[in-house]
Amino acid sequence: MERQRVPSPDAGPIDSERARAGILALKFATPGSASMAYRFLLQKYPALGFPLYRRYWLASLASVGATQLITLGQGWLIFELSGSALQLGLLGAAAALPNILMTLAGGVIADRFDKRRIMMVTSCSISVLLLTLTWLDYSGDVQVWHVLAVAALFSLITGVDWPVRVSLYPNLISRSAFLSAVALNSFVWQVTRMAMPALGGLVIAASDTWVLFLLSALGFLVMMAVISRIPPQPVQAGKGTAWEQVTEGGRYIHGAPLFRWLILLTFAGMFFSQSYIQIMPAFASMLNGGETAYGYLLSAGGIGSVVGTLLIGGVQSRRQLGRMLLGGASLSAITTAAFAGLATTGIFVLALGAVFLAAAFASVFMISSMSVMQLAVPDELRGRVMGIHAMGFSLMPLGGLFVGALAEATGPSAAVILGSSIYLTCILWVTVSRPVIRRLNGRDIGQSAVAAQDVGTNT
Secondary structure (H helix, E strand, O other): OOOOOOOOOOOOHHHHHHHHHHHHHHHHHOOOOOOHHHHHHHHHOHHHHOHHHHHHHHHHHHHHHHHHHHHHHHHHHHHHHHOOHHHHHHHHHHOOHHHHHHHHHHHHHHHHOOHHHHHHHHHHHHHHHHHHHHHHHHHOOOOHHHHHHHHHHHHHHHHHHHHHHHHHHHHHOOHHHHHHHHHHHHHHHHHHHHHHHHHHHHHHHHOOHHHHHHHHHHHHHHHHHHHOOOOOOOOOOOOOOHHHHHHHHHHHHHHOHHHHHHHHHHHHHHHHHHHHHHHHHHHHHHOOOOHHHHHHHHHHHHHHHHHHHHHHHOOOOOOOHHHHHHHHHHHHHHHHHHHHHHHOOOOHHHHHHHHHHHHHHHHHHHHHHHHHHHHHOOHHHHHHHHHHHHHHHHHHHHHHHHHHHHHHHHOHHHHHHHHHHHHHHHHHHHHHHOHHHHOOOHHHHHHHHHHHOOOOOOO
16 A cells, blocks of 8 residues: 655645545555445545545535525526516526626636635625525515526626636645546535425425525525635736636637537537526426425436436546547437426326436536546636636526527427427537547546647547
């Protein structure tokens, strides 16, 4: 077994945490020193052996769970106040456009300033915002425009928060634990997506939506408290103006075919296909269900995402990773369209199964693509490049405006089938004409990603 290096007295706080993590992992690896479960957990997810990352990850459960409750509560409140799929689409636009506009600046901020302080400010600001919405909802004075305004402000703040998050946690671990950290961060989103909608639906049925907003505010306060305990890290001032740094990230993506096409597929999938989640209340109504059915539909997607995450975690080292990645994207589009069709039958169980499969296949694509990009991107560009990638998640609610408008004219099922068909067409085009993704070898992800930047004739 490789000996663990003892940290020097001059080691920084992050280096000391890494050394402690190595000692912790060594302890757990000693026969008889810990339970089989702990040894298995650290072997499969070594990032949890780093105390700073472990605290960050646990706090993320609170804030990301809060985000899921916000999405659920705002969607149901808007539908309750208006009964309109178009208003749900407008909610999606309010939750997306400010984030897209701010994310470019957020990436620069993440690369230039103290990430810990930024996250403390964003978490506190979101808590205040949610407490305001809680009071408006509790008092009965809430109107549609209130919800839309809060959604827009929340989107604006998370436009800074998200790039900071994806560039902070790599500083809390060693590179050998990097893939496990990517999987664990995704796991947070998928598990909360699985559990929170069902819980939130039950809370709405038992009380009201204002309770969800109050719980969400508390979740972000927990995140702020934990982040305040992470030691500050030295920040290297970037070269050039903020705009020059934004364009530098864009030039990197444009010059790296693998990044370019993975981000394109991410954007297309979120806007045209995954946006069906934004009009899920309309599907719950089609299936003769209420808020509880709405929560179950979202939870089925969360369970599917967890299963997809676990599946891709066992095959990321396969030679055919690129084909599996594209296959997951294709099957997600097909099963999303199948859900829209099955919803017209009114058979709830079949619709749940289709949502589960669509989410599982979508997760296979998302986890694989994020792992490849996080390993390949240079550290000095991480905030900007991954911030641009994170814009894809904002395109999902923005796509809700597109799908919601179509749903008003053609019905929810026809709108989702059309959107998924457009996404599938994009996937097939990239698969056939852009082999850089199809040829991706999972056994050497980092080197394959870097080498892909030099591909010329095959892109």
